[in-house]
Amino acid sequence: MKIKSIILYICIILVVLAGILFGAYRYFFGGLTQDKAFAEIAANQADRLAVNDETDLENANIVNIAIFGIDSQDSDKGRSDATMILSVDYEHNKIKLSSIARDTLVYIPDKDVTEKFTHAYAYGGAQLAVKTLNTNFNTNITDYVAVNFSEMAEIIDLVGGVEVDLTEAEREQLPDNDSLSVGENITLNGKQAVFYSRIRKIDNDNARTSRQREIMACLFRKARDMSATQYPTLIRECLSLCTTSLDYTEILSFSQILLQKDLKLEQFALPGDSVDAWGGIMSSSGAWCYVYDLREASDALLTFIYESIYTNSDIELPPATVDRSAVN
Template structure:
């Protein structure tokens, strides 16, 4: 009987060792996975980071993400092709206020006529990027809205397809049947690969809403990418996703700033208000422009200043 008990105890110890070994291997495997994930993320962040001037001249006091100060972001969708610097075909200003738990989003028409800061000329606002890159785009947008732009995020639209394919394609709701670039898009729920998503986001002339319709589709693709990127199925594909982001996204946000925004500002996404700039088309010297009345510009300035809690709104 004693020998039997001893044998049973030995068997239990053996199985405990086996279980501990299995658990250890699992933990080790997770550790290797996390290390690999972190290494890929760090490489992508290094490739994405593009510093610009320290602080906007329109910022009288530095913002503190630790203290949850409201901040602004300029989103740039740049159509860069080989041998061409490109233009910012998509320009969206975001102001983020964690105190009101809200985001104000203003889509800027690519043909909007305004002063290009740094050149002293009146031109289409999307030409600012072609003339002076990110910094001239920021300076011009700051001048138009009379607010500081704290951060920028630039997405290369030509490389958009690489990001879409990395997350396994995207699904969107299409409200307009059309064909573009050799692809046909039916109305309703459609699933797109990278090439299709790029054509879906680029079409403008066949849309009765013009640039506003294209901006809507581009926002749909961006939202779908975020949704797919956050899903569990992408965990096994993280390396390809990070590589695609590193190749096609630039920002002056540091990793620490991203962590602080995630920590202190995540509730701001509860309420997102989207605005379109009201104006009218006009031919000036034989060139088409989108002209914004002074009262509309002033109303937008007041809206953003109030949301950023800046004096003078």
């Protein structure tokens, strides 16, 4: 009888623990919108993402994730108004952010057209946008996160806004700007930060992507400075606002690097100063675009992400998918 009571007691404890774990899972990850179809393609049909074994550096302890900011209320549709590659670099203990200008002229596979990169997401969602990245920049990305800009404002408000260096010309482009001053470390709320990241009229696409990286860098710093008791709410709320190919175990694994005390954050942009770029009019549509040698751009991007792992490799990049002859 005593043995039966002990067994019953153990079973009750196990049931309670299982309930607690399930409740914790639902609390943290119940709002996660995982793109399981994309994850299935990445796992079993990598050719549909243009993953190229000849330029693969998968043995490097570096994970690359595409981040798309979508100008639509639906993260499955719309153009990618902001595109970055988030590199979680365990090899060098770094987080790296690489921007690709939205107006970069690229070859869009499946559609078999040469157009602005921003159109790839509208044509085929995350799958075609990632395939376009891999095709043109010789990356081998198999994961992504997408967030529309209205949701991005909510994420920024969750951390209490972001601090940026604000000029008068930028201030004039922002909503509710009467109380804003200009200078360093000016706090913007979510709505203002989204407008800030999308400013186009006062300068160029390089400045625009720089502002976008500035916002992302501030978000990373804010997340690192938060106390452990604040993380549950942040994780739960942020995951509910994103669509991603990652599952919860992968997200937890990647987040561990934020706890490293000597973690560095580095930034890079294309075209930036790495390659010669020209603005021109596409012959096919008459639209303005950025044109640069995408083989040179690939070389600069891979050097930034992988450092000596790439430069010491024997990888031979294929010819550029786009060159200056594509514009008038």
